[in-house]
Amino acid sequence: MLNLFPYRLYLVISEADCAGRDFVRVAEQAVLGGVDLVQLREKHATPDEFLRKAERLQTMLQTYHVPLIINDNLDVAVQAQAFGIHVGRSDCSPTHIRSVWKGCRSLGYSIEQLDQLETQDAQCSDCLGISPVFKTSTKTDTVTEWGLDGIRTIRHRTDKPLVAIGHINAANTGDVMRAGADCLAVVSAICQAPNPQQAAQEIRDQIDQAVR
Ligand SMILES: Cc1ncc(COP(=O)(O)OP(=O)(O)O)c(N)n1
Numbered sequence: 001m002l003n004l005f006p007y008r009l010y011l012v013i014s015e016a017d018c019a020g021r022d023f024v025r026v027a028e029q030a031v032l033g034g035v036d037l038v039q040l041r042e043k044h045a046t047p048d049e050f051l052r053k054a055e056r057l058q059t060m061l062q063t064y065h066v067p068l069i070i071n072d073n074l075d076v077a078v079q080a081q082a083f084g085i086h087v088g089r090s091d092c093s094p095t096h097i098r099s100v101w102k103g104c105r106s107l108g109y110s111i112e113q114l115d116q117l118e119t120q121d122a123q124c125s126d127c128l129g130i131s132p133v134f135k136t137s138t139k140t141d142t143v144t145e146w147g148l149d150g151i152r153t154i155r156h157r158t159d160k161p162l163v164a165i166g167h168i169n170a171a172n173t174g175d176v177m178r179a180g181a182d183c184l185a186v187v188s189a190i191c192q193a194p195n196p197q198q199a200a201q202e203i204r205d206q207i208d209q210a211v212r
Pocket residue numbers: 010012039041071072086087088089091108109110128129130131139163165185
């Protein structure tokens with residue numbers, strides 16, 4: 001069967017996460033290290049700034065054929081001709097996005113509580129974010145720290161592609177993949193690394209070993 005979610009290493013990036021460096025250059029280094037999906041997550045930009053950043057990032061990513069996902073903002077996603085969008089429970093709902101954005105090729109939805117798995121929103125999504133797997137200072141307004149047991153529990157309840165996010169790094173990659181994640185989403189272990197390409201490569205190597 002055609003794998004509609006073939007991605008393994010997912011960079012989630014904002015300008016503020018990149019320690020003063022150009023976020024497009026950091027994203028490019030991450031792609032060279034093995035990132036195969038990128039989400040632009042700008043929590044404090046105006047819609048205009050968000051769109052301009054998305055367009056810059058999109059231009060770079062297209063040269064590598066790496067899809068762009070936009071966090072939260074449906075208008076920016078549509079205007080930037082992104083591949084898709086990622087939303088959580090307090091954002092625009094996946095069912096609404098499906099009904100208005102026919103060109104959406106990847107819709108991600110954060111799972112913060114088990115009962116979300118039974119909802120139409122989860123069912124109409126292309127992948128589910130296990131959010132967060134481990135506590136992280138990058139996002140503190142979280143509900144459940146799922147841990148490895150949480151990944152196993154969710155894995156047993158759904159066939160949807162599972163994206164693990166929250167304090168993922170090269171040291172815990174093997175455990176997270178073996179617990180049942182399909183893809184790992186990373187902010188600081190790549191964006192704050194002195195060498196983002198090498199950091200991405202190290203996580204990618206661990207993923208490849210775990211799925212071999
Ligand atoms: C891949 C992925 N998974 C989870 C999240 C978190 O989304 P959300 O719960 O909407 O929180 P914010 O990112 O909007 O703060 C994500 N962005 N990406």
